[in-house]
Amino acid sequence: MNWLVVGLGNPGPTYAGHRHNVGHMVADELARRATASFSAPKGMRAEVADLRIGAGGAGAVGADTAKVAVMKPRTYMNESGGPVAKVAAFYRTTPDHLIVIHDELDLDFGAVRLKSGGGDNGHNGLKSIRAALGTGDYFRVRFGIGRPPGRMSPADWVLSNFPARDRTDLEVEIGRAADAVETLVHDGLILAQNRFH
Structure with missing residues (x-):
């Protein structure tokens, strides 16, 4: 069974550095x-x-490796479900082998949390995937971006760039999130949660 890892985000250079695009990163x-x-x-x-x-992570070779397709939808976030459903059908991937990486307002910046199933918490990408697949029972790798300051709207917050002062930390935490995906694929959810929570 092929794994499918989906990094959510918006397409094009305008959005590339936005908080909403950590899945792409x-x-x-x-x-x-x-x-x-x-x-x-x-x-x-x-x-x-x-x-x-x-065991050696992404790019490993040998009999104990899993085939993984990593995808970035080329649609806007709220239309992610269609491409996810198409690619999943092409690779014959079922929801129990689907991992979606997305930004999470309810976690502090850089926190990484893994779970299986659950609600969409107002996230338009997750809503679209649930609508297209008819289920929310897939793995999620949630990447914390924190809450907006003051009266700034969450919509404006997620569509803004990480500040320059966070760039070094961002690279480290993107690496940790990639480690979490590798661990989830190779060792399963419980071991991945124990390691990264």
Whole structure:
């Protein structure tokens, strides 16, 4: 069974550094580790990179490795479900082998939490995936971006860049989130939660 790892975000350079795009950033890090390239399969509305994850992480080789497709939808966040459903069908991936990486307002900046199933907590990407798949029973890797300061709206907050002072910490935490995905694929949810929570 192929794993499908989805990094949520909005497409294009305008959104690339936004808090809402941490899923894309983690997907890019996983592909970088495996020296895998993203391509855009016809009709999928997504960029996909094929790699393997084993005890040595992304890019590992050998019999104990799992086949993993890492994808970034090329649609806006609220339309993520269509591409996820198409790519999942192509790879014959069921929800119990689906991992979605997304930003989380209710966690402090850089906190990484893993869970299976649950609600969508107002996240438009998760809502769209639930609508397209007919279930929310898949794994989530939640990346904390914290709450907006003062009276700033959550919508404006998620569509703003991380400040320069957070860049170094951001790189470290993106790496941790990629580690969490590797651990979840290779060792399962409980061990991954024990290691990263």
